[in-house]
Amino acid sequence: MLWWLITIPVFVVVYVVHTKRKRRQLVEFGDPELLAHLMPDASKSRPIWKFCLLMVALVLLIVAAARPQFGQKEKTIKRQGIEVMVALDISNSMLAEDVAPNRLDRAKQILSKMIDNMVDDKVGLIVFAGEAFTQLPITCDYVSAKMFLNTITPNLISTQGTAIGAALQTAVTSFGATESEAGRAIILITDGENHEDDAIAVAKQAQELGIQVFVVGIGKPKGSPIPKPGSNDYFKDRSGQVVVSRLNEEMCQQIAQAGKGVYVRCDNTNTALRTIQKELDKIATSELDSTVYADLNEQYQSFVLLAFLILLVEFFIMSRKNHRLIRMDLFRESELKNK
Numbered sequence: 001m002l003w004w005l006i007t008i009p010v011f012v013v014v015y016v017v018h019t020k021r022k023r024r025q026l027v028e029f030g031d032p033e034l035l036a037h038l039m040p041d042a043s044k045s046r047p048i049w050k051f052c053l054l055m056v057a058l059v060l061l062i063v064a065a066a067r068p069q070f071g072q073k074e075k076t077i078k079r080q081g082i083e084v085m086v087a088l089d090i091s092n093s094m095l096a097e098d099v100a101p102n103r104l105d106r107a108k109q110i111l112s113k114m115i116d117n118m119v120d121d122k123v124g125l126i127v128f129a130g131e132a133f134t135q136l137p138i139t140c141d142y143v144s145a146k147m148f149l150n151t152i153t154p155n156l157i158s159t160q161g162t163a164i165g166a167a168l169q170t171a172v173t174s175f176g177a178t179e180s181e182a183g184r185a186i187i188l189i190t191d192g193e194n195h196e197d198d199a200i201a202v203a204k205q206a207q208e209l210g211i212q213v214f215v216v217g218i219g220k221p222k223g224s225p226i227p228k229p230g231s232n233d234y235f236k237d238r239s240g241q242v243v244v245s246r247l248n249e250e251m252c253q254q255i256a257q258a259g260k261g262v263y264v265r266c267d268n269t270n271t272a273l274r275t276i277q278k279e280l281d282k283i284a285t286s287e288l289d290s291t292v293y294a295d296l297n298e299q300y301q302s303f304v305l306l307a308f309l310i311l312l313v314e315f316f317i318m319s320r321k322n323h324r325l326i327r328m329d330l331f332r333e334s335e336l337k338n339k
Helices: 004-029 032-038 045-065 104-115 144-150 164-174 199-208 247-256 271-282 300-316 322-329 330-339
Strands: 074-081 083-089 122-128 131-140 184-190 211-218 263-266 287-294
Touching: 004 045, 045 247, 045 300, 083 104, 083 131, 083 164, 104 144, 104 184, 104 211, 104 263, 104 271, 122 144, 131 144, 131 164, 164 184, 164 199, 184 247, 199 211, 199 247, 211 247, 211 271, 247 263, 247 330
Parallel strands: 083 122, 083 184, 184 211, 211 263
Antiparallel strands: 074 287, 122 131
């Protein structure tokens, strides 16, 4: 709609040409001073003001028709749900292909389906390898959650390892208040390898705060080599031997037991997803306040109102001088009285 603004210069040019032509015709008709006496009510400036006001109003109406939008609408929505923090292992061992297409991509597929099944719950995302950080704070914005999920690669963290305890601790602090009526859960997805800290103790602390810890073990106990991205080679140790990554089920089971949750192994079926979903459904829901950003705020009403006021002013401006006001010479009357 804004392309209609190009008509404004056209109107201005037409008005200027018309005005000059009209004045030229008056000059040809007779002496300007004589014509001024013959037309005392004629005004040179008022038609110009009226035209300018009309053009301004037209610009405002064109802008309003384009439906300008500024800012965002914030809506606070009451939901009945639970809060879930996902801690996802993105170490190089998650590139092993003992589950298709590989451990990390399979984990992302499961999480994507889990988010699709959410309605009134909140979800957040922690990624970890040798260290852990929050990829997505807890939110009810499922579109953003899936967007962040799709961008996850092992390159996000340069420090290699599997700091499960740090990931669980980060997830616990991500919930905010230590006491909450909302049901809260941590879903840990890992192969359990290269365990570097006391994850079992952190899982117990989480359970004491009313947070259940569920563990999804991804991979196979017999293990698989880890392919190097962008090549046909595999990761090797210092002695030149191909590294074989194995699922540490014992460690995963101990973490789940300490967190009063369940452990399930992920394979190429949807068994793990169904199991975790069933366990989440058992957690008591509570009322959650969620601030969501809806559509952008419509601003066209302000432009329409301003255009209406300008048109109203233009309507009351007369093209000719008001002879009644001209005859009212208050200053002259006061001077006569003083004399």
